[in-house]
Amino acid sequence: MDLPEKEMRYLKLLAQQYPTIPAASTEIINLSAIMELPKGTEHFISDIHGEYESFLHVLSNGSGSIKRRIEEIFQDTLLKQEKQNLATLIYYPQKKLPLILKNVDYKDEWYRITLFRLIKICRISSSKYTRSKVRKALPKDFAYIIEELLHEQESAVNRQEYYNSIIKSIIDTGRAEAFIIALAELVQRLAIARLHVIGDVYDRGPGAHIIMDTLLDYHSVDFQWGNHDIVWMGAASGSKACIANVIRVSLRYSNMETLENGYAISMLPLVSLAMDVYGDDSCEQFRPKGTTDEFTENEQLLMARMHKAITVIQLKLEGQIIKRRPQYGMKDRFLLDKIDFEAGTIQIGNKSYPLLDNHFPTIDPADPYTLSEQEELVMEKICLSFANSERLQEHVRFLFSKGSMYLKYNGNLLYHGCIPMTKSGKLRHFTFDGTDHSPKKFMDRLERLARQGYFTSNNPEKKQYGQDTMWYLWSGDQSPLFGKSKMATFERYFISDSETHTEEMNPYYDFRTDEEVAKKIITEFGLDPTNGHIINGHVPVKVKKGESPVKAGGKLLVIDGGFAKAYQSKTGIAGYTLIFNSYGLLLAAHESFDSTQIAIEKAQDIHSKTEILEQNRKRIRVRDTDKGQEIGEKIKNLKNLLKAYRSGAIKESYKL
Structure with missing residues (x-):
């Protein structure tokens, strides 16, 4: 040979x-x-936006698949309430178990029946996995016993005693509750073979850090970066412009939970600046949005002043990036130098607009984009706080390790925002250093630069370029994560004319309903356009207005259905989950979720409507x-x- x-x-x-x-x-x-x-079940979820309770529930119930499995197995043998209690026990075993046992007279008998039921569910759920894979998923304390029970045939006459003796021993030794918890968690794990998060864990809701903790420990997950993720990643890298944006958005929606309690980032330097510089300013345009019932008037006023202080800092820092990177093509965002401070107006194009707020004590009209000494000192202290937050740095390293701009997986193309296109509907190309970059090469370049911005340690110029790239991905024209012509931050705060607030969407959003365009995108990334799909998030699907998440003849699926409560009034639902199992594609539309506590106490599940999008004639195998x-x-x-x-x-x- x-x-x-x-x-x-x-x-x-x-x-x-x-x-x-x-x-x-x-x-x-x-x-x-x-x-x-059979291939493992993939779950796709997008735009969670800090809504950790809804996310954790959908993850625990396998987007409704566990409930469906219970219905299949116990359809004619359990009452509706018994099935609901069994499902809730699987979702929240540690919290539901004590509540159930309060009303149980014969605990040993209840343990025995429940163990038998859970083992049956586990046995069916594990049938599509190898013994080796199931073994790796088992908790160490019970691995041997669970493996015996999963593969034991209790119906065989000569094995009944053996099987029953195991169950009896578990109960007699006082380990039934721990064993029930272990089995419930195993059912959860077996329900999802691979979790795909199509971006935007951060902002809006209060629990992005809780979601990230969950993902860190999840058995199989990947992540496609969203614009709200990349700005936190940029902030963790030390980008002052990204840090300012993160703080501004948190204050705008009165959501400081993730910053202060999640990541222990001190806002005291900003509080000091706000009181010193804006202490006599009502800051009406900067009052926090959303529910503010839990805050006093003085607390809301303080947040408004902090909000204005960080917004002015942000506008200055962004101007510095735009000046530093003319290749970004964002000169139209130079606005501070267009202000007539005496007249209280701003000149945009050929039109002059009156300003809603003309109190700018830290802006030097002769040098509007330079931070004042006090602003500079505040940002240095806050930057240090971001750099020293161990939890934040751990989460961001995870996002770099498990995440990317896009992912090709089992024939499907996953990305959060858009593929930049021209107004004529062609895929946009870019030229860098004399080299043509197709959409795929463009996204590969942006991803490399983002990693450079975080990981470079011995070249300040390269690190700065990478950090600026992360800011561009957050808000830049032609950013595949942002997908708009501009972020009208200044206009929304300071100009009443709503025409100036318009953020024109990338032409991608006009053409994404065209099947041929979707196929060209799939082909661009080296996938089969006949069988492949694009799985997309970012822009909420307005279901209540008749919009469908299924576009381009089923080639493009948008799964942002409004996990964030702020979007649910527009969408009419509370999020989508896409499920890709060995039989085909299913789309689950979820209704709103009250709270974990109500779900546990009342055995209340999220109501999910499942629609079969594609059903394969032949079952998909691992091969x-x-x-x-x-x-x-x-x-x-x-x-x-x-x-x-x-x-x-x-x-x-x-x-x-």
């Missing part, structure tokens, strides 16, 4: 892992068997997935190793 030197080196490395013919043969048999299993391609390549290499062993090209290595 005469093999090229490079291939021989690889086979010799592979031989270290499979040193004999039996070892290589066994692995080929195992891998070939895995190829015939049909990206993982299947990897396994197929490994089988091919192992077969080559067998040939090398049998031809004498490589010697077997038996351990004596």
Whole structure:
């Protein structure tokens, strides 16, 4: 057997892992068997925006799949309330269990019945996984026992005693409650093989840090960055403009929970600046939006002053970036130098507009984009607070590790915002350093620069460029994450004319309903346009106005349905989840969620309406997935190793 030197080196490395013919043969048999299993269930979720209770519930109930499984198994044997209680027990085992046991007279009997039911659900849920994969998912304390129960046939006469004795021993040793919790958590884990988060965990709601903690510990997850994520990533890297934006948005929606309690970032320097400089300013345009019942009038006034202080700082810092990066093409966002401070007006184009607020004590008309000494000192202190937040840095490193601008997975293309297009409906190309960049190359470049902005430590110029890129991704014209011509921050605060507030959407949003355009995008990223789909978020689907999340003949699916409460009045629902299992594609539309406490106490689930988008004639197997391609390549290499062993090209290595 005469093999090229490079291939021989690889086979010799592979031989270290499979040193004999039996070892290589066994692995080929195992891998070939895995190829015939049904593909795991993928769940897609987008635009969570800090709504951690809704997110955790949808994650716990597998977007309604666990409830459907309970209905299938116990349709004719359990009452409706019993099924609801069993579902809630699986979603929240540690909290629901004590509530149930308060009303149980014969606990041992209840334990026995519940254990049998949970084992049955586990057994069916685990049937599409290998024993090895299930074993890795088992809690260490109960791994051996659960494995025995999952693969034990209690109906076999000669095994009934063995099976029943295990259940009895669990109860007699006082481990029933811990075992029930372990089984419930296993059911949750088996419901979702892979979780795809299509961007925007941050802002609006109060619990982005809680969501990130959950994702950190999740067994299989990937993340496509959203514009609200990238600005936090930029802030964690030390970008002052991103930090100012993060603080401004938090104050605008009276949501300081994630900043102060989640990440322990001190706002005292900003409080001091706000009181010193804006202490006599009513700051009416900067009053926080949304529910403010929990804040006193003085607290709201303080937030408004902090809000104005950080907004002015942000506008200055953004002007510095635009001046530093003329290639961004954002000269129209130079606005502070267009203010007539004496007249209280601003000149935009050929028109002059009166300002709603003309109190700018920290702006030097001769040098409007330079921070005052006090503003500079405040930003230095806040930057240090962001850099020293261990929890924030851990979360952002996770986003870089598991995240990307886009993802190709099992034939589908996942991205948060848009693919920049021209007004004529063509995919937009960009030129950098004399080189043409297609949309894919453009997004690859932006991703590389974002990573450069966070990880570079020995080249300040490169780090600054990367940080500026993250800010551009947050709000720049042609940003695939933002998808608008401008972010009209100044206009919304200071000009009453609503025409100036308009943020023109990228032409992508006009053409994304065109099937041929969707196919061109799929092809651009090297996927099959016949079978592939685009899975997209960012812009809420206005269901109540008749808009459908299914576009371009089913080629493009928008799954932003309004997890954030702020958007639900527009969408009419409370979020979508897309499910891609071995039978096809399903879309779950979720109704609003009251609270975790109500869900536990009243066994109340999120009502989800599931629609089958595509149903395969032939069930999808592992061999049909990206993982299947990897396994197929490994089988091919192992077969080559067998040939090398049998031809004498490589010697077997038996351990004596």
